Amino acid sequence: MTNKRFxxxxxxxxxxxxxxxxxxxxxxxVKEASHAPTTGNMQLYSVIATRAKDIKExxxxxxxxxxxxxxxxxxxxxxxxFSRFSRWCVLSEANPGYDNFxxxxxxxxxxxxxxxxxxxxxxxxxxxxxYLGTTTYNAPKIAEILRLPSLVVPVTxxxxxxxxxxxxxxxxxxxxxxxxxxxxxDYTDEEIIDLYSEKEEREDSKSFVEENNKKSLAQVxxxxxYTREANEHFSKVYYDFIVSQGYTMPx
Amino acid sequence: MTNKRFxxxxxxxxxxxxxxxxxxxxxxxVKEASHAPTTGNMQLYSVIATRAKDIKExxxxxxxxxxxxxxxxxxxxxxxxFSRFSRWCVLSEANPGYDNFxxxxxxxxxxxxxxxxxxxxxxxxxxxxxYLGTTTYNAPKIAEILRLPSLVVPVTxxxxxxxxxxxxxxxxxxxxxxxxxxxxxDYTDEEIIDLYSEKEEREDSKSFVEENNKKSLAQVxxxxxYTREANEHFSKVYYDFIVSQGYTMPx
Numbered sequence: 348m349t350n351k352r353f354x355x356x357x358x359x360x361x362x363x364x365x366x367x368x369x370x371x372x373x374x375x376x377v378k379e380a381s382h383a384p385t386t387g388n389m390q391l392y393s394v395i396a397t398r399a400k401d402i403k404e405x406x407x408x409x410x411x412x413x414x415x416x417x418x419x420x421x422x423x424x425x426x427x428x429f430s431r432f433s434r435w436c437v438l439s440e441a442n443p444g445y446d447n448f449x450x451x452x453x454x455x456x457x458x459x460x461x462x463x464x465x466x467x468x469x470x471x472x473x474x475x476x477x478y479l480g481t482t483t484y485n486a487p488k489i490a491e492i493l494r495l496p497s498l499v500v501p502v503t504x505x506x507x508x509x510x511x512x513x514x515x516x517x518x519x520x521x522x523x524x525x526x527x528x529x530x531x532x533d534y535t536d537e538e539i540i541d542l543y544s545e546k547e548e549r550e551d552s553k554s555f556v557e558e559n560n561k562k563s564l565a566q567v568x569x570x571x572x573y574t575r576e577a578n579e580h581f582s583k584v585y586y587d588f589i590v591s592q593g594y595t596m597p598x
Numbered sequence: 599m600t601n602k603r604f605x606x607x608x609x610x611x612x613x614x615x616x617x618x619x620x621x622x623x624x625x626x627x628v629k630e631a632s633h634a635p636t637t638g639n640m641q642l643y644s645v646i647a648t649r650a651k652d653i654k655e656x657x658x659x660x661x662x663x664x665x666x667x668x669x670x671x672x673x674x675x676x677x678x679x680f681s682r683f684s685r686w687c688v689l690s691e692a693n694p695g696y697d698n699f700x701x702x703x704x705x706x707x708x709x710x711x712x713x714x715x716x717x718x719x720x721x722x723x724x725x726x727x728x729y730l731g732t733t734t735y736n737a738p739k740i741a742e743i744l745r746l747p748s749l750v751v752p753v754t755x756x757x758x759x760x761x762x763x764x765x766x767x768x769x770x771x772x773x774x775x776x777x778x779x780x781x782x783x784d785y786t787d788e789e790i791i792d793l794y795s796e797k798e799e800r801e802d803s804k805s806f807v808e809e810n811n812k813k814s815l816a817q818v819x820x821x822x823x824y825t826r827e828a829n830e831h832f833s834k835v836y837y838d839f840i841v842s843q844g845y846t847m848p849x
Contacts, residue, residue, distance in 0.1 A: 350723075373777075374777065378606065381773065382607075382608060384717065388769070390770065393777075395778045398780070402780055431793075435790050435794050438787055438790055440814055440817065441816035441821070444826020444827070448834075452706070455706060456706070459714070460713070463634065463710070476635075483700065484700075494781045519641065522628055525641060525644050526624075528647055530646060530745045531677075531750065543686050563692055565690035566690065568692065569695060572638055573638060573696070575694075579695070579698050582700040583699075583848040586847065598834075
């Protein structure tokens with residue numbers, strides 16, 4: 348497969364074959380991903396690879412019991428980690444100043460970049476991945492189960508395994524929706540409607556709207572999938588957890 | 599080149615040949631990257647591709663005049679963007695609830711994942727990239743120059759061009775520094791010292807320490823590169839800017 352085809356044809360994989368991923372292979376993919384760009388070469392992340400059934404069973408409710416948690420071969424929790432680096436500073440007669448919002452954002456970006464390079468490296472070896480966005484919702488409980496110290500915060504989770512199916516083409520917006528030349532080109536209402544029209548016309552979108560008894564696909568997002576109430580609730584949960592892990596927010 | 603070699607041998611490229619990247623090629627790479635995983639298939643990001651000399655000249659000081667801003671063929675500012683999606687909701691008789699911290703974190707992850715997939719896709723086509731971490735520091739000014747509307751926040755910038763050199767192998771920590779099996783394995787002091795020893799022994803690290811008249815490599819980070827004073831200053835700048843762009847923080 349050419350790289351071009353790889354990128355456009357990659358799919359999220361949620362169903363896995365009962366096939367073991369060797370520790371050596373997992374370590375090789377982590378090694379490949381660790382060469383992804385990282386701020387000041389600080390590598391401000393950790394990844395926790397969980398296979399043990401009892402720990403996965405504890406984590407499953409944190410991910411609202413999405414089946415891929417128990418069915419995957421390895422569950423990977425990617426964490427923003429300024430702990431390791433700060434401890435090295437202290438041991439080197441240096442005073443770390445990384446317990447703040449700017450530093451948290453830096454670890455978050457480092458972690459997401461590392462996770463995505465892991466995902467790409469794994470997919471290029473024929474493995475299948477699914478990101479679990481539930482990680483930030485239930486970060487406090489995940490942190491307790493995985494025994495995270497201060498300055499370590501769960502950011503995202505990937506379930507990993509050999510694919511049992513080929514996934515579904517979810518489609519994407521046209522390029523003109525996301526690429527702006529020179530400066531941000533703000534959209535007219537007509538452009539917005541046009542950019543999302545292909546997505547709305549998909550059969551799976553129409554089914555979502557009908558099954559949920561909604562008037563539009565957008566209402567499935569706002570009223571069911573990502574509601575204001577849930578977003579505001581989990582905003583406070585994650586914000587307070589980040590603070591409790593030692594990152595001070597500005598006044 | 600095999601994929602394995604690609605991942606481990608990729609390098610940050612800061613020097614570019616005077617060779618034009620066609621718009622068609624740029625759009626193809628954006629298209630490839632847009633197939634990266636994204637939360638709920640919402641694609642909560644925009645990328646602004648700047649080539650115009652006058653706009654790059656305005657952006658350069660925001661990136662502390664790093665030469666790659668002016669020398670690259672295209673400067674790409676990756677922005678967290680809940681504006682486009684929220685406007686689609688309003689136009690679809692749906693009430694978006696995405697002006698909060700949880701939603702901001704979601705856009706941040708979506709944007710970093712997209713940026714990294716862009717970086718990988720570009721590198722696999724022989725182009726060279728450098729992330730500019732200065733983006734969060736000077737987000738308010740960048741937003742003004744690039745005319746970003748509400749709910750759009752600069753997250754990171756990539757300078758892109760055909761490589762003029764092969765970059766430098768900056769080295770990485772051993773895998774055992776970042777990979778934890780089953781649960782987080784907190785480090786002993788001896789382990790921390792051991793994990794960073796190879797990094798400290800590098801010739802370039804020793805030069806940094808000597809040139810800056812410091813006692814340890816860690817002091818170069820804490821006293822010069824990423825100081826508490828700067829981190830706390832830019833924490834407030836970025837935090838306040840996120841709020842001014844319409845994301846409400848929890849009480």
